[in-house]
Amino acid sequence: MxxxxxxxxxxxxxxxxxxxxxxxxxxxxxxxxxxxxxxxxxxxxxxxxxxxxxxxxxxxxxxxxxxxxxxxxxxxxxxxxxxxxxxxxxxxxxxxxxxxxxxxxxxxxxxxxxxxxxxxxxxxxxxxxxxxxxxxxxxxxxxxxxxxxxxxxxxxxxxxxxxxxxxxxxxxxxxxxxxxxxxxxxxxxxxxxxxxxxxxxxxxxxxxxxxxxxxxxxxxxxxxxxxxxxxxxxxxxxxxxxxxxxxxxxxxxxxxxxxxxxxxxxxxxxxxxxxxxxxxxKGLAPVTHKDVKIKENKNIITVTAKPTQPHLHEIVTKERSVIVELDTPKTLNTTAFIEGAKALKEVGIDALTMADNSLASPRISNMAMAAIVKNEVKIRPLVHITCRDRNLIGLQSHLMGLDALGIDQVLAVTGDPTKVGDFPGATSVYDLSSFELISLIKQFNEGITFSGKPLQKKTSFSVAAAFNPNVRHLDKAVKRLEKKIEHGADYFISQPIFNEQQFLHVYEETKHITKPIYIGIMPIVSSQNAEFLHNEVPGIKLTDVIRRRMADCGTDREKAAIEGIAIAKSLIDMAFDLFKGIYLITPFMRYEISVELVQYLKTKNSKNLLTRN
CATH class of the missing domain: 3.20.20.330 (Homocysteine-binding-like domain)
Incomplete structure (x- = not known):
């Protein structure tokens, strides 16, 4: 038989x-x-x-x-x-x-x-x-x-x-x-x-x-x-x-x-x-008839989250938008951070973005600081989420926590490896890739956890994904954008660009992308800063002109800051006509630099509107 x-x-x-x-x-x-x-x-x-x-x-x-x-x-x-x-x-x-x-x-x-x-x-x-x-x-x-x-x-x-x-x-x-x-x-x-x-x-x-x-x-x-x-x-x-x-x-x-x-x-x-x-x-015959009762309402979504304002990807699709990154503090002194958030609120940025332990160094939780600036400063937070620091359990718990706090703008990133940070022996988790993290967040938007369990509420996250244009083969980076769109990315935030001609190249290579891009610009504050970025940060290369301009400032901190702002403004001028979204990365908590650049952007936008009218 x-x-x-x-x-x-x-x-x-x-x-x-x-x-x-x-x-x-x-x-x-x-x-x-x-x-x-x-x-x-x-x-x-x-x-x-x-x-x-x-x-x-x-x-x-x-x-x-x-x-x-x-x-x-x-x-x-x-x-x-x-x-x-x-x-x-x-x-x-x-x-x-x-x-x-x-x-x-x-x-x-x-x-x-x-x-x-x-x-x-x-x-x-x-x-x-x-x-x-x-x-x-x-x-x-x-x-x-x-x-x-x-x-x-x-x-x-x-x-x-x-x-x-x-x-x-x-x-x-x-x-x-x-x-x-x-x-x-x-x-x-x-x-x-x-x-x-x-x-x-x-x-x-x-x-x-x-x-x-x-x-x-x-x-x-x-x-x-x-x-x-x-x-x-x-x-x-x-x-x-x-x-x-x-x-x-x-x-x-x-x-x-x-x-x-x-x-x-x-x-x-x-x-x-x-x-x-x-x-x-032993001796038991198999069952040949079974009455099955399906449990009703097991997967019913009882609540659907409704955003209180348009998502960033909706804003930047229709009009020019600026977001600013301000790293959360490495110490428990939050005074400068809160002051910076308030100053940026005053100049009208669309969101304050906060990295998730950038460069693999411990900082105050960006979720905690996001809740503070949202409730006290009344500014919209955009929280970065890395795959590095949390396992699958922690990532889901983190997402539920963000939703409970009413924070719905997130950036899904892989995260810098622990080797580059303060604790190189620490474990990098990486249970998920950035692609899978995007999919997980979108699954939360359907009211379902990774394991398929109903959340009894649909979250309403707008999901940004990272874009690194500072690579040898830009076409491969663009392929990653396309793959991230397949996984559910709503828009992209790029790493900083320091070459005016590169803006044109990136624009030509991405103009078929259906999702908006916030292009990254990071002011340089000294020649030392410029040389570090150029020689030690993977994927970033400054032009010889920029490096020479910063070197000519010598050790004069004020002069270097003025020159760095001037360079950033020239980069903004190039990016302004190509991309609706600008992403300013604040250097070393010097938020006054970002404030000046936001004001410059606002002025350009006003002049642009007047010219059109």
Whole structure:
């Protein structure tokens, strides 16, 4: 009798975690390489699970693809590792044991981990290696990204008639991380040709059972569930799963009651857990009828945020606009910062932008200072958000905090690496890329968190993205702009330009871009400042004329400031007719310079309007 025929008549018990056991033995490197280095150990684990009652075992190939093996320098051993894995599993299998070739998801929480084309190539190579050795079916597991599992499922279905088990992983009960309800996702996988659809990893048995309560019995496929043993604990630098095997076995009955016919275990599960499952399910027939009640109003958005004034990207589309950056203080003395904000408010800037620990050096939280200037100075804040300092949890918490404070103008940036800052040994997080951060913020605007959970309110963030025109190949920088637009960017803020001819070049290369650009201008305050920017800041080059003009000022601070302002005004003159948005970067808290330049801009704009009239 075959695998699918068996599922027609009874519940099959699958094995538990491979990595958990290897980790407990002290293995802390590529688990899949052990197919070649320690084959007896892998065979023994398979045999132990079979002895515990597993009808189905999976090959030790979860991460045995080109992309994941490449992290260990093993990308050229894809065929050897997968071939060995199948042979070891088949060697351990009994006459009535089914062997599934296993394929793990690549993207996890990060779409940037690999492109769809890279995933296709990697999957095909692993798939062919496993199919050549002969297995009873294919197991696609731990896929958080729905597009990824649909892509590989379609490839697998075209290449083989073997049974395919397709399992997604979710953060929140009954919903994928893109907001797709679980019941709809599993139905779509069934329609794409999956013979078994279900869940594995991330959730323990309790929440996995809850997730399946809203899932009807498939018409053509069967349901599967491979829950984690429990929530993990972090002890002495190691992740530990402390779960009672008997409890896990009891929960398997609940999964069976939800119509699951293939039940195994994921992270933290051991042969003890599988033995308990086998014991509790022995003699129980599969469920053939299930009443499903969809919980109403689960994803209803109860509130939609409404901006109190037009967004910056709306303002600059219609008229000239100026925003000014003022770095938050490195000390707890905020006097000069508040004075600067008030002075800039008086000259009528459209927003005060605040970097997020610029140059990777700690400053007063820009969210805190944004709240202060918004409420006390009555000036609009534009808050920069880096991917460097916060993990995915912190980024979402930060966004919710900004919304709660009524701050809706943000700039999504990667962030300077910690090596350039005061604490070069600090960790750079980078859970998300700037592209993914833009997408996350836009997802918040739809009222959905990264995990797909409803926020019960739609945020109304206007999302700026960074533009670096100071690169050797400007066309590649423009391609990044186009990609950021695809991810949801509303407008762009550029790094400073110090070359008048470069304005023309940037204009010509970006005039097809549909989103507005605030062009960056940063006044120079001394020859030392000019030389530092020119020689030490990546991507910035000053003209010889500008450097000579600043050098001629010598050490005269006042003369240098006057000359720096004159240079900035000449740059403004060039940018003024090409770009509606001007972004002034205040040097060293010398806000009086920015005030003078804003006044110059306002005067130019007034003269321009008079000329037109």
């Amino acid at each position: 075959g695998f699918l025929q068996d599922l027609q008549n009874r519940i099959l018990i699958a094995d538990g975690a491979m990595g958990t056991l290897l980790y407990s033995y002290g293995v802390d490197f590529c688990f899949e390489e052990l197919n070649l280095l320690q084959p007896d150990r892998i065979t023994q684990i398979h045999e132990t699970y079979i002895k515990a009652g597993a009808d189905v075992i999976q090959t030790n190939t979860y991460g045995a693809n080109y992309i994941k093996l490449g992290r260990y320098g093993l990308e050229d051993q894809v065929k050897d590792i997968n071939t060995a894995a199948v042979r070891l599993a088949k060697k351990a299998a009994k006459e009535n044991t089914y062997v599934l070739g296993t394929f793990g998801g690549i993207r996890g929480i990060k779409k940037s981990a690999a492109t769809i084309d890279e995933i296709k190539r990697s999957f095909r190579e692993q798939l062919y290696s496993i199919l050549m050795e002969g297995v009873d079916g294919l197991l696609l597991e731990t896929f958080y990204d729905f597009d990824e599992i649909k892509t590989v499922l379609e490839i697998a279905r075209k290449e083989t008639d073997l049974p395919i088990i397709s399992q997604v992983s979710i953060h929140e009960v009954a919903v994928l991380q893109d907001g797709t309800p679980l019941r709809i996702a599993l139905k779509e996988l069934e329609d794409l040709g999956a013979d078994v659809v279900g869940l594995n990893c991330r959730l323990g048995p309790h929440h996995m059972t809850q997730a399946l309560e809203e899932v009807p019995l498939p018409k053509k496929a069967f349901l599967s569930a491979y829950p984690n043993a429990s929530l993990p604990d972090y002890v002495d630098g190691r992740l530990i799963y402390e779960s009672d095997a008997e409890y896990f076995g009891e929960c398997a009955v609940n999964l069976r009651n939800q119509g699951v016919r293939l039940i195994g275990g994921c992270c933290g599960t051991t042969p003890k857990h599988i033995k308990a499952v086998s014991k509790r399910l």
